[in-house]
Amino acid sequence: xxxxxxxxRLRVWAQSMRDWPxxxxxxxxxxxxxxxxxxxxxxxxxxxxxxNALPVAFRSNATLAQKxxxxxxxxxxxxxxxxxxxx
Numbered sequence: 001x002x003x004x005x006x007x008x009r010l011r012v013w014a015q016s017m018r019d020w021p022x023x024x025x026x027x028x029x030x031x032x033x034x035x036x037x038x039x040x041x042x043x044x045x046x047x048x049x050x051x052n053a054l055p056v057a058f059r060s061n062a063t064l065a066q067k068x069x070x071x072x073x074x075x076x077x078x079x080x081x082x083x084x085x086x087x
Contacts, residue, residue: 001047001064004040012036021081 004012013036017029024032050071051059062070076082 001068003044009033009036009040012040 010033013029013033016032016036027035051067054062054067059067073082077084
């Protein structure tokens with residue numbers, strides 16, 4: 001998947017401010033926007049490494065969207081933001 005365009009980065013930033021768990025303390029809105037931009041760039045720069053880390057069967061059969069969805073689910077669970085039926 002390609003980098004997000006400016007509109008989509010802005011939407012991620014705005015939604016993160018609405019959904020953010022707790023306060024950001026000394027982080028300004030501009031600093032949060034820079035963090036969104038940096039995260040998007042990091043994903044772009046490291047997508048090959050992530051893909052290579054996946055088991056071959058999944059890597060060979062999953063779509064790019066499915067691989068991204070898996071990454072997001074694992075990250076959300078690690079952050080305590082994804083609940084499962086079994087919880």
